[in-house]
Amino acid sequence: xxxxxxxxxxxxxxxxxxxxxxxxxxxxxxxxxxxxxxxxxxxxxxxxxxxxxxxxxxxxxxxxxxxxxxxxxxxxxxxxxxxxxxxxxxxxxxxxxxxxxxxxxxxxxxxxxxxxxxxxxxxxxxxxxxxxxxxxxxxxxxxxxxxxxxxxxxxxxxxxxxxxxxxxxxxxxxxxxxxxxxxxxxxxxxxxxxxxxxxxxxxxxxxxxxxxxxxxxxxxxxxxxxxxxxxxxxxxxxxxxxxxxxxxxxxxxxxxxxxxxxxxxxxxxxxxxxxxxxxxxxxxxxxxxxxxxxxxxxxxxxxxxxxxxxxxxxxxxxxxxxxxxxxxxxxxxxxxxxxxxxxxxxxxxxxxxxxxxxxxxxxxxxxxxxxxxxxxxxxxxxxxxxxxxxxxxxxxxxxxxxxxxxxxxxxxxxxxxxxxxxxxxxxxxxxxxxxxxxxxxxxxxxxxxxxxxxxxxxxxxxxxxxxxxxxxxxxxxxxxxxxxxxxxxxxxxxxxxxxxxxxxxxxxxxxxxxxxxxxxxx
Amino acid sequence: xxxxxxxxxxxxxxxxxxxxxxxxxxxxxxxxxxxxxxxxxxxxxxxxxxxxxxxxxxxxxxxxxxxxxxxxxxxxxxxxxxxxxxxxxxxxxxxxxxx
Numbered sequence: 352x353x354x355x356x357x358x359x360x361x362x363x364x365x366x367x368x369x370x371x372x373x374x375x376x377x378x379x380x381x382x383x384x385x386x387x388x389x390x391x392x393x394x395x396x397x398x399x400x401x402x403x404x405x406x407x408x409x410x411x412x413x414x415x416x417x418x419x420x421x422x423x424x425x426x427x428x429x430x431x432x433x434x435x436x437x438x439x440x441x442x443x444x445x446x447x448x449x450x451x452x453x454x455x456x457x458x459x460x461x462x463x464x465x466x467x468x469x470x471x472x473x474x475x476x477x478x479x480x481x482x483x484x485x486x487x488x489x490x491x492x493x494x495x496x497x498x499x500x501x502x503x504x505x506x507x508x509x510x511x512x513x514x515x516x517x518x519x520x521x522x523x524x525x526x527x528x529x530x531x532x533x534x535x536x537x538x539x540x541x542x543x544x545x546x547x548x549x550x551x552x553x554x555x556x557x558x559x560x561x562x563x564x565x566x567x568x569x570x571x572x573x574x575x576x577x578x579x580x581x582x583x584x585x586x587x588x589x590x591x592x593x594x595x596x597x598x599x600x601x602x603x604x605x606x607x608x609x610x611x612x613x614x615x616x617x618x619x620x621x622x623x624x625x626x627x628x629x630x631x632x633x634x635x636x637x638x639x640x641x642x643x644x645x646x647x648x649x650x651x652x653x654x655x656x657x658x659x660x661x662x663x664x665x666x667x668x669x670x671x672x673x674x675x676x677x678x679x680x681x682x683x684x685x686x687x688x689x690x691x692x693x694x695x696x697x698x699x700x701x702x703x704x705x706x707x708x709x710x711x712x713x714x715x716x717x718x719x720x721x722x723x724x725x726x727x728x729x730x731x732x733x734x735x736x737x738x739x740x741x742x743x744x745x746x747x748x749x750x751x752x753x754x755x756x757x758x759x760x761x762x763x764x765x766x767x768x769x770x771x772x773x774x775x776x777x778x779x780x781x782x783x784x785x786x787x788x789x790x791x792x793x794x795x796x797x798x799x800x801x802x803x804x805x806x807x808x809x810x811x812x813x814x815x816x817x818x819x820x821x822x823x824x825x826x827x828x829x830x831x832x833x834x835x836x837x838x839x840x841x842x843x844x845x846x847x848x849x850x851x852x853x854x855x856x857x858x859x860x861x862x863x864x865x866x867x868x869x870x871x872x873x
Numbered sequence: 874x875x876x877x878x879x880x881x882x883x884x885x886x887x888x889x890x891x892x893x894x895x896x897x898x899x900x901x902x903x904x905x906x907x908x909x910x911x912x913x914x915x916x917x918x919x920x921x922x923x924x925x926x927x928x929x930x931x932x933x934x935x936x937x938x939x940x941x942x943x944x945x946x947x948x949x950x951x952x953x954x955x956x957x958x959x960x961x962x963x964x965x966x967x968x969x970x971x972x
Contacts, residue, residue: 356939359938359939360935360938360939363935363938501927501930501931504927504931505931505934505935508931508935509935554927557927558923558924558927561927562923565903565923565926568900568903568904568922568926569903569907569919569922569923570919571904572903572904572907572908572918572919572922573907573908573915573918573919573922574915581919584915584916584919585916585919687913687916687917688912688913688914688917688920688921690913690917690920690921690923690924691913691916691917691920693920693924694920694923694924
């Protein structure tokens with residue numbers, strides 16, 4: 352490679368990294384809890400794990416019983432989603448979303464079909480929403496996340512070309528030389544070892560973030576700008592309301608047909624559109640009120656979506672008519688063209704919707720390595736230009752990036768401590784306390800570098816606070832929910848072990864981080 | 874004249890070509906690919922366009938960045954953009970005639 356090409360690529364790598372670095376850290380770090388969204392959700396509310404303790408024997412998912420239960424609960428909506436129990440949860444979720452209104456979400460025990468209280472904690476949503484939308488209005492936050500993914504992709508591409516001595520750099524770490532060499536070696540080591548995963552995460556993240564932006568462009572080309580037509584072509588038909596009603600086709604028969612229409616697929620979502628509940632004509636008597644009948648608009652549909660157990664491009668859907676049971680659409684990427692399969696693999700690749708939990712752990716470690724990559728990149732840029740800890744970028748990097756790590760750990764602890772106050776779900780106070788703790792602690796940490804001038808000392812404080820927060824989380828979980836490590840099992844134990852491992856990792860980092868920059872060795 | 878040259882040739886111009894110029898060129902190339910992709914059905918065309926979008930964007934970004942100066946970066950973008958726009962116009966004209 353010519354020297355000027357190398358120089359321009361190097362410069363592009365550095366500037367793209369510096370401009371997007373902090374945002375990229377926020378997206379990457381918050382991606383770790385987002386990766387374990389369902390697992391954290393299950394752990395954060397003891398009510399979910401109690402559904403497993405139900406004395407009623409576990410049974411296969413019963414669609415008709417679910418709808419019967421929803422009818423009894425007064426969950427009356429034309430359009431709604433059902434999420435059956437899965438390998439983590441033993442509950443069924445009924446959800447209805449309407450623009451401008453609070454969503455109506457109900458939780459049923461998957462064995463008894465009895466409603467139970469929803470989680471007062473929304474810790475997982477708080478962190479996952481930061482990863483997907485940065486808590487900004489839709490769709491701008493999503494686009495910003497997509498753009499940060501694109502920046503990561505660009506930095507990776509230039510990074511591959513400028514590191515020509517990569518064989519040597521794979522194993523090179525000189526901890527006893529200068530601070531700058533240590534940073535350089537760490538940056539290259541983290542980058543090289545995590546390269547395949549960071550590349551996959553960046554590419555798939557960019558597509559997920561910017562898909563909304565490019566959809567109109569694609570619709571313009573393929574459907575003369577008709578986005579709805581393009582959506583139907585890709586995702587299948589939507590319900591066409593006619594105003595004429597008929598009895599509902601036996602739903603459990605449809606469920607049985609899934610074994611033929613969606614073989615080897617675990618159904619994750621069921622979308623019901625056009626279903627209605629009508630009362631008998633004589634509505635004055637109590638018995639007539641109870642005898643409500645399920646009917647459907649003759650244009651009503653039911654769509655089952657799930658993940659194929661043995662394929663990477665694993666999104667599978669099948670749509671039936673609610674009135675006749677006729678299969679009206681089958682969406683599968685198996686055996687389709689290469690680009691459809693590539694696109695169908697984007698979400699599974701980004702959120703690890705294939706493989707097992709250990710693969711998720713591996714992804715999480717790679718994301719952690721990417722966080723280290725971003726931090727060492729920013730520090731190198733500052734160090735090479737002779738900027739000290741007082742430079743605004745140095746303070747911002749430490750405050751925003753380090754602060755996010757501390758705020759996440761403190762919020763985990765606050766979420767468990769809030770159970771001591773027994774806030775009801777309806778009051779929303781539990782979630783409010785999580786929000787207040789998260790944003791205020793992050794805000795305080797962002798300001799901290801302006802008061803504590805020694806960045807090494809502050810980094811140690813941050814690492815200690817983070818590990819303390821995680822340890823307090825486990826103690827609070829034991830004290831207020833009687834879930835001490837050792838007596839817990841299943842996913843609760845897995846998450847607790849994850850928290851314990853993270854606490855130990857931050858203690859180790861605190862131990863290894865120097866207290867000041869060593870003078871250059873001769 | 875020298876002022877115009879200076880505006881086009883400096884680094885800011887090159888960076889704008891690499892970000893904005895590359896983005897606009899990417900959009901036109903994506904539309905081109907979606908219109909002309911010869912394999913599979915219309916859904917395959919859409920996904921081909923969507924996948925190439927990011928490949929084009931990254932490639933064009935670095936093609937502009939690696940140019941000698943801003944003026945060359947813009948020339949490189951226009952070399953791709955103008956034929957792409959011509960193809961799109963012709964395709965839409967042919968499409969409207971057949972409909």
